[in-house]
Amino acid sequence: MCRWLAYSGSPMLLDSILYRPKHSLIDQSLHARMGVETTNGDGFGIGWYMDGGAVGTPAIVRDVGPAWNNRNLREIAGHVMSPLLFAHIRASTGTAVQQTNCHPFRHGRWMWMHNGSIADFHRIRRDLCLAVDPVLFLDIEGTTDSEMMFFLALTFGLEDDPPGAVARMVGLVERVGREQGIADPVQMTVAVTDGAAIWAFRYASGGRARSLFYSSKVESLRALHPEVELLREVSDETRLVVSEPLGDLPGAWNEVPEGAYGVVRAGADALHTFTPVPA
Template sequence: MCRWLAYSGTPLLLDMLLYQPKHSLIDQSLHARMGVETTNGDGFGIGWYAPESGNDTPAIMREIGPAWNNRNLHEIAQHVKSHMLFAHIRASTGTAVQQTNCHPFRHGRWMWMHNGSIAGFHEMRRELCLAVSPILFLDIEGTTDSELMFFLALTFGLEDDPPTAVAKMVGLVERTGREHGIPAPMQMTVAVTNGTTLWAFRYASEGTARSLFYSTRVDSLRALHPEATILQEVSDESRLVVSEPLGDLPGAWNEVPEHSYGIVHEGQDSLHPFVPLTA
């Protein structure tokens, strides 16, 4: 499958998030511990916001090669700061290795990335595509189930109510799957943001969903680990959501419960149950 990282908080150099942790996302591109595949080398992407530029849409960089030896990524990471970062390393589940299939995906000021798959996607693809708003459909660039999930969620009102839109998207996929004799089509961890709020979802139609963790509150970690320099440099509002922990600092990571979603926003972090809805 894939591995991903979402960060919200004090603006940091991307290098501090992508390269410096002991089990960084770059390390995971070769040595993932909790994914289906150890190696995630079928492309990568990063997306970040730079409010000081006066542009509320995120910048996106996506490449088809592996992240572990990309010099451009390393160069950017040492010079770019952001308060909201999405980063994704890809292991294809069957669709082509091409730039437009790399995450994160962007529409206006919104970003989306996904780990998992829609079982039976080939059989369901036509019907799911027809459910996308005709206006939005023109903006789909790639061939992945992940991007189609994003545009279905946009069709169902993602920009107004992300949890309900994602629940309706999953409900449609599951209903369509059952019509094709696929009783458990959905496997996902998803991150979506508008640049100010981050939503993260963990769900599977059946069995265990892909791994997902969130970081402990910074003020609590400072009390546990006063020697950790990085904790002195970030605000109490800073938060990471990751496919697998970036290190082994005791007390730093918490598993996102099955069938749930979290909201990260200044002054508001919360966990909620996630239940698919019929559109």
């Protein structure tokens, strides 16, 4: 499968998020501990928003090589600061290793990334394609189930109601899959953002979703670990959502429950139950 992280908070140099943690995402590209594969070398991508001003279109950089030895990624990470970052390392589940299949995916101001799969995607891909809004369909560039999920969610109202749109997307995929005899069609952890908030979902049709964690409140961590300089530098609103913890700091990480989604936004973080809805 894949590994990913979503960061929101004080503008930070990307290097501090991608490379410096003990078990950073770059380290996970070679040494993942909770994924299906230890190595995630089938491409990578980062997407970020600029600090200040109105929310605009995020910048996206994607490549088909592994993240651990990409000099351009290292260069960007050492010079770019952002208050909101998506980063993804890919282990293909069968679709081609090509730039348009690397996450995160972008549409307007929105970004999307996914770990997991649609089971037997090749069998139901045509039916799912036909459910995408014809206007949106023209913007699909790659061949992955992940991008298909994104455009189905956009079709079902992502821009107005992200949790509802994702619930309707999953409901459609499950219905189409089961009509084709696929018992457990959906396996996913998903992050989606409009640049102001992040929604993160953990769900599997069979009830055994891939790992997903969120960071504890910064003010609580400061009280537990006053010696950690980074905690004194970031705002109380700073949060991370990750496929697996970036380090071993006691009290820093909390597992997202099965069948749940969280919302990260200024002053209003929340955790809710996630249930698919018939589309």
